[in-house]
Amino acid sequence: MAISTRRTSERPPSRQGRDPFDELEALHDRLGQLLHSGTPGDHAPAAWVPAIDVEETDDAWIVEADLPGVRKRDVHVEVRDDELAIFGEIVEKERQGILRRRTRRVGEFDLHVTLPGGVDPDRIDASLDSGVLTVRIPKPRHARPRRIEVGQR
Numbered sequence: 704m705a706i707s708t709r710r711t712s713e714r715p716p717s718r719q720g721r722d723p724f725d726e727l728e729a730l731h732d733r734l735g736q737l738l739h740s741g742t743p744g745d746h747a748p749a750a751w752v753p754a755i756d757v758e759e760t761d762d763a764w765i766v767e768a769d770l771p772g773v774r775k776r777d778v779h780v781e782v783r784d785d786e787l788a789i790f791g792e793i794v795e796k797e798r799q800g801i802l803r804r805r806t807r808r809v810g811e812f813d814l815h816v817t818l819p820g821g822v823d824p825d826r827i828d829a830s831l832d833s834g835v836l837t838v839r840i841p842k843p844r845h846a847r848p849r850r851i852e853v854g855q856r
Contacts, residue, residue: 728804750811757816764818764840771834772807780829780838782822787838789814
């Protein structure tokens with residue numbers, strides 16, 4: 704849908720009675736809607752990617768994902784070969800009043816991380832605490848570094 708911006712008169716529109724802060728907030732809200740919608744004209748929010756940290760230790764990869772407001776039953780963690788997938792949904796809560804502004808994310812999220820080596824899929828551990836999902840992915844024993852002591856001859 705195209706919106707025409709052509710004016711029928713040369714006179715600037717009247718600003719009397721308008722609050723510039725209301726106009727700025729409306730512009731901010733509209734920009735947010737455009738950025739979070741899937742395709743132009745589609746009002747369903749697109750899946751988003753949570754912020755993450757990936758840490759490598761000698762024996763594992765540790766992935767931390769920010770998932771504020773997510774419930775454990777609404778997040779899923781899968782590992783296939785060397786790829787970690789975290790997906791789910793932050794469910795919008797029911798409201799009694801009128802929502803005047805929204806900047807918090809709701810809806811589906813989808814994250815895929817390719818790990819730089821093999822994994823031990825039987826020992827993967829995931830926990831959710833204070834809105835942070837922590838996934839510990841152990842490396843297979845053969846992929847872990849071994850220290851070799853150097854001796855004298």
